Amino acid sequence: MDPKAEEELVKVNVPIFENFLEALKTAELQPKRILLQTGGKNYGGQIGRAKLPFIESDPQPRHLSQSFYCPQEDMLKKYCQEHPATGWNVIRPFGIIGATSKTGMNTFLPFAIMAAVQSEKKEALFFGGDMEEWEYEYLHSSARLTGFLDDPMSWDRFFEELVRWYSAPGVKGPELDDSKYHSVVLAGGKDNPLGYGPPTRIRLSRTFAD
Known part of the structure; x- marks a missing residue:
């Protein structure tokens, strides 16, 4: 993630939560528990x-990133x-496939937009990643209950369902011509959370914006 984007996320999100906590003090409210997602x-x-699978005891890479989570x-x-009567929990779900249509935090939203547009144009959906990404099993969380029905799902099966939901005329899978890909290169070595290893490369042939 671009450092400038991280800074902006800190500026936007940290004061909101800070104001919430201050409001509790001002209103003299004493919640039994606060859950932060x-x-x-x-x-x-x-x-x-980063070391996989992620577990809650993993150290936060604060020396590498200024995530607003911290x-x-x-x-x-x-x-x-300062308020011992209040307990706390922090939960960290996978990308959420949710039911709220007007939030950018809903992982499903951009796919729904793309599927609706392609279906209206009578054109097939498309996947911009490579074959490895297409077949890789990812984990997701549902908006109904974080962690509920979080079985692994490949993009192959996800797009199969997306086509069915939106009655689109099929899906174009990964591009087979390697010359049409460009790579997004993430940090490697001591600059990534794992502390060693080559940079992660995300190969893309096209994006939704294209």
Whole structure:
């Protein structure tokens, strides 16, 4: 992730949570428990390689990234230390396939837009990644209950369902011509959360914007 984008996320998200905690004090409200939902960026996968599978005891790569998750979590713990009657939890789900249509945090939203447009144009859906990405099993979380029905799913099977839901005329799988790919290169070596290893390369032949 671009450092400037990280800075902007900190500026936008940290004050919101800080104001919430301050409002509790002002209103003299004493919640029994506060649950903070963050996500996978806690482990640094957006920076480069990280130890898999992610587990909650993994150290946060604060020396590599200024994720807004960290100051939010720090504020939550500090609040609960100052207010012992309030407990806390932090949960970190996978990308959420949700039911809220107007939020960018809903992983399904861009796919739904693309599928609706392609279906209206009577054109096949397309996948911009390579064959390895196409067949790789990813984990997702549902909006109904975080972690519910989080069985692995490949993009192959996801797009098969997307075609069915939107009555689109099929899907074009990964591009087979290697010359049409470009790579997005993430950090490697000591600059990634794993601390070693070559940079992660994400190969793309096209994007939704294309």
